[in-house]
Amino acid sequence: MSRAQTIPPFHVMDLLARAKQLESEGRSIIHLEVGEPDFATARPIVDAGIQALRQLKTHYTAATGLHELRQVIADHYQHKFDLKVDPRRVVVTSGASAALQLALSVLTDAGDSILLADPGYPCNRNIAKVLAVESIDVPVTAESLYQLNAAHIAKYWQANTRAAMVASPSNPTGTIVERDAMKALIEAVAVAGGHLIVDEIYQGLVYDLEEYTALSLSDDVFVVNSFSKYFGMTGWRLGWMVVPESYIDSVDRVAQNIFLAPPTISQYAALAAFELDTEEILQRRVTMFKERRDYLLPVLSEMGFKVTVSPQGAFYVYVDCSAITDDSFQWAKDLLEKEGVAVTPGIDFGTFEANTHVRFAYTRSVDELKRAMCRIARFIK
């Protein structure tokens, strides 16, 4: 099979196409499948974008981004985590997707492998496939909070493995790698002779815990972040990565060649993302996400979905639906047809126990979530 053929489609895309068709026929559809905040980008960021356009900031920037933005991101680590990060280690990218591609490009060769959690964000293993890197999908359960841990590294690491990747908070499970577990993970990967890539793109969207960054535990991790989720800048396609000192040059070189540069206007707009008035808007949104989650969890439990681990971040709940169906993909299709609610079946996140799990995204208002839950209750009774 060619590399393109090994990349499975997102099944939720078929659901989405069907949802759109139903909507065009006048049906009311509630979208709980979308991994994108429902809020538009905060006004101060939008205004900074308009300002940049008025000033005709339309030329290329350096491949690793505007110096000012790299500095502001470094300052952000100082303010938020009391952590000094050299701005030279901050690489601005066209979204976290580009950052991950850069990390894998400099850490692996064709035929190497990486360790990933199953369930996990499917694009990660597919980016690996495009780069001719094998993804070893490690089945994870509630026991490890659906995260890779040091024991997994010891058990699954192969001779050709170069890196392991964790996401904290995670998509689809919303769980976090706790600080001690992250320390152990970093050590285990170092002992194995590889690198740890930590996806922190949902940083800021954390509800019960004090946050930390993996950067505070080691200078040798690759930390991927994004302006899409907490900062609400999805369509702007902007992210960043903090790389170990010794990888600055190779990441720059690959970025020059495969991306040229991240979008200029997005970069100028993002300079406003860390300002105080923006922060206030974003913090109000965090409160709303938390309210949605707190509404959703008990209702799902009451309906018979098993919430095996309470999600502490992102905007997802990943539940065991085995009491309701053992074919979550078909169930999701039927739910859409009969009640007009779109959710993401487990199969989009891997294969391990995928047919008995489903993901709900709380990227809709509590009112809409309530309507959706009424429909689901009616559907399953």
Next chain:
Amino acid sequence: MSRAQTIPPFHVMDLLARAKQLESEGRSIIHLEVGEPDFATARPIVDAGIQALRQLKTHYTAATGLHELRQVIADHYQHKFDLKVDPRRVVVTSGASAALQLALSVLTDAGDSILLADPGYPCNRNIAKVLAVESIDVPVTAESLYQLNAAHIAKYWQANTRAAMVASPSNPTGTIVERDAMKALIEAVAVAGGHLIVDEIYQGLVYDLEEYTALSLSDDVFVVNSFSKYFGMTGWRLGWMVVPESYIDSVDRVAQNIFLAPPTISQYAALAAFELDTEEILQRRVTMFKERRDYLLPVLSEMGFKVTVSPQGAFYVYVDCSAITDDSFQWAKDLLEKEGVAVTPGIDFGTFEANTHVRFAYTRSVDELKRAMCRIARFIK
């Protein structure tokens, strides 16, 4: 060597860093190394971007771009070339870089090879390297207008070769693959059992000839285009690709996974790129580029640079400087130090006769070009 290590740096980047240092010391530097129009994006496009921001168009689009933009691009082929293109075949991308990566991802596997011209745009072979694809660099001379032709395909095609790539107009040579030569090339590649990728990112920047698109000769070519050059939208990071019908699905699937979507605001802005008032501005710029080229060519000849083929497109002149130096990289460094003129040495475009060639970009005004030529004349006499 790991894949990242096989990617050479752009030597011109070292020159640029030195140029910036000299500028910071107060020296006057004339930049003839920059592959980016000196004009800012045309006002109607900028205004459309501002309008999109005011309307808070900040969410993701589909992976292959806004339906409206794909339609407008298809219409563009109808208006400009009297050619019907199904908008489903138009894939909007984060610049031509992303388009090329998609084309190679669906056409090759690790260990395959592609044919490229040497000299040629260096990123193309480096994108191949990142995807674990070997680039077979075919030495090309003035005899074939520095382009691959059917004879090259027959001679250099290997059992593992999957595609050949040409750029028309080309970077660094500004030459064009003429219609009959393109037909022969398409046939030769088909006979070899592979695919032809045609880079048309300098389309519109053509000075003496009537233009055509490779799409008018075959539905089986992959045609890459960009909003960066003719449309002057470099920093917006937006391009497109027209793919054969049978590749629509696989390109979509890879795009979803490795890029998610191209930048939203750039896409809304680009809707204005094909409007009449924009077209008038862009056509005036084409006239200015032509004036610059027509000034530059005879002056370079007089100074002893051999213009082996008159460039008919893009904004580059690639000259044989063997009468002046047999080490164009060192020569470029010395020219920068002594006279403050930055040019790109041949070595950035390949290895074939690279040390006796140099590229001048005419992305500066005629007045600035005149000042640069005075300095160069003084330097070489």
